[in-house]
Amino acid sequence: MPRPRSLSPDRLAAAALAVLDRDGLAALSMRAVAAELGMSTMALYRYVRDREELELLVVELVLAGVDTAPPPAGLPWRERIEVLVRRMRDTLSAHPSVVPLTVSHRHHSLGVLRWSETVLTVLAGAGFEGGRRVVALRALIAYVNGALQLEHLGALSGAGTAAISDLPADEFPLMAATARDARRVDAEREFFGGLAVLLRGLE
Amino acid sequence: MPRPRSLSPDRLAAAALAVLDRDGLAALSMRAVAAELGMSTMALYRYVRDREELELLVVELVLAGVDTAPPPAGLPWRERIEVLVRRMRDTLSAHPSVVPLTVSHRHHSLGVLRWSETVLTVLAGAGFEGGRRVVALRALIAYVNGALQLEHLGALSGAGTAAISDLPADEFPLMAATARDARRVDAEREFFGGLAVLLRGLE
DNA sequence: CCTCGTAGGTGTACGACGTACGCCTACAAG
DNA sequence: CTTGTAGGCGTACGTCGTACACCTACGAGG
Numbered sequence: 239m240p241r242p243r244s245l246s247p248d249r250l251a252a253a254a255l256a257v258l259d260r261d262g263l264a265a266l267s268m269r270a271v272a273a274e275l276g277m278s279t280m281a282l283y284r285y286v287r288d289r290e291e292l293e294l295l296v297v298e299l300v301l302a303g304v305d306t307a308p309p310p311a312g313l314p315w316r317e318r319i320e321v322l323v324r325r326m327r328d329t330l331s332a333h334p335s336v337v338p339l340t341v342s343h344r345h346h347s348l349g350v351l352r353w354s355e356t357v358l359t360v361l362a363g364a365g366f367e368g369g370r371r372v373v374a375l376r377a378l379i380a381y382v383n384g385a386l387q388l389e390h391l392g393a394l395s396g397a398g399t400a401a402i403s404d405l406p407a408d409e410f411p412l413m414a415a416t417a418r419d420a421r422r423v424d425a426e427r428e429f430f431g432g433l434a435v436l437l438r439g440l441e
Numbered sequence: 442m443p444r445p446r447s448l449s450p451d452r453l454a455a456a457a458l459a460v461l462d463r464d465g466l467a468a469l470s471m472r473a474v475a476a477e478l479g480m481s482t483m484a485l486y487r488y489v490r491d492r493e494e495l496e497l498l499v500v501e502l503v504l505a506g507v508d509t510a511p512p513p514a515g516l517p518w519r520e521r522i523e524v525l526v527r528r529m530r531d532t533l534s535a536h537p538s539v540v541p542l543t544v545s546h547r548h549h550s551l552g553v554l555r556w557s558e559t560v561l562t563v564l565a566g567a568g569f570e571g572g573r574r575v576v577a578l579r580a581l582i583a584y585v586n587g588a589l590q591l592e593h594l595g596a597l598s599g600a601g602t603a604a605i606s607d608l609p610a611d612e613f614p615l616m617a618a619t620a621r622d623a624r625r626v627d628a629e630r631e632f633f634g635g636l637a638v639l640l641r642g643l644e
Numbered sequence: 645c646c647t648c649g650t651a652g653g654t655g656t657a658c659g660a661c662g663t664a665c666g667c668c669t670a671c672a673a674g
Numbered sequence: 675c676t677t678g679t680a681g682g683c684g685t686a687c688g689t690c691g692t693a694c695a696c697c698t699a700c701g702a703g704g
Binding site for chain 1 (some may be wrong): 565574578584588614626637639641
Binding site for chain 4 (some may be wrong): 445471491492
């Protein structure tokens with residue numbers, strides 16, 4: 239019977255995402271999101287319990303955008319998983335600042351659950367059962383999480399690699415050499431090369 | 442010619458680590474570390490430029506504790522890498538609150554560089570060269586990072602898995618089943634099972 | 645032994661953060 | 675038209691990182 243809500247959780251999350259995409263993770267604050275929506279800071283607390291819940295909404299919004307439809311049935315199972323992982327990566331690459339948030343909020347996200355369900359479907363179809371299936375799924379999630387963070391916090395093309403390549407050659411001969419090679423490995427090859435290794439190991 | 446320093450970077454880092462181990466990551470603040478040392482907050486700024494540099498010192502201190510000596514030469518190369526990864530995991534498991542910090546400060550840590558150099562030595566000995574070696578190292582780092590975070594933020598034995606196991610069975614049949622299986626997979630098997638998959642894929 | 649400059653250590657203060665609390669008010673049901 | 679519920683807002687508190695100005699302990703040069 240009272241006054242109707244003027245905001246949907248989606249609009250709230252969209253405002254937070256706009257702040258993230260424009261100004262980065264450090265700029266995400268209750269005040270910034272409120273300003274983005276043209277309302278007062280405290281008004282947000284009619285929609286979320288605290289900042290953490292707002293972060294979860296953003297993660298939900300982004301991950302809900304991942305296509306979790308079963309990948310083409312004609313493909314071998316390893317390529318079907320690669321399709322699923324690629325969809326996840328493409329979605330998160332469009333919003334790099336969200337990547338760190340996904341780590342802590344993964345468990346509570348419906349989007350992740352749906353994606354995982356589809357991955358499990360492929361794994362089950364490939365004959366994975368019981369503990370082996372658990373290990374396979376968790377290894378995939380661990381790799382994707384870790385690789386996406388590496389990609390957005392310390393890309394191979396970044397300053398870190400450059401700094402490494404002129405390390406003292408006597409103590410770090412291989413690091414220096416590998417850093418030089420690394421400049422010729424782009425992000426795509428790094429990410430999917432590693433994924434291919436993992437999938438080969440699952441066979 | 443002036444007054445000598447009363448603190449070493451190591452003592453500073455040790456104080457911060459004590460706070461982390463006792464009260465967790467959220468409790469780490471310049472004020473808390475200063476109190477731990479019995480000095481004023483601002484005195485810390487004679488030793489570090491800002492909070493980030495203090496975090497780096499902690500990561501350095503912890504990662505310097507990882508044994509980077511070449512693993513037993515008698516072992517096959519995959520087992521030698523497993524030994525190196527196990528050392529890294531053991532060290533970080535003793536200080537779980539440090540794990541999130543390692544992600545952002547990895548690049549600047551001598552400890553990580555030394556560890557990576559040793560891993561590269563094993564990889565080179567196994568015949569990995571050029572781009573393949575880069576991809577192998579990065580995949581290992583991505584997996585270890587991701588798996589350690591999963592382990593400390595959402596362990597399989599935790600509430601997340603329990604919540605998943607009673608999800609709507611019609612929409613998430615495999616998730617529910619897999620969560621039930623997951624309760625019988627301990628952290629050790631999860632971590633090294635995934636690592637074994639990755640190493641098998643490298644072969 | 646006595647300066648004296650350098651750098652260690654401190655206290656205060658500022659702006660930003662998350663958020664508890666209490667108030668006003670717009671609205672839909674009666 | 676009344677009225678209760680919940681939306682929205684302003685203020686305020688405690689915490690954070692840290693800029694700045696100030697004392698002061700100390701080792702080198704006289």
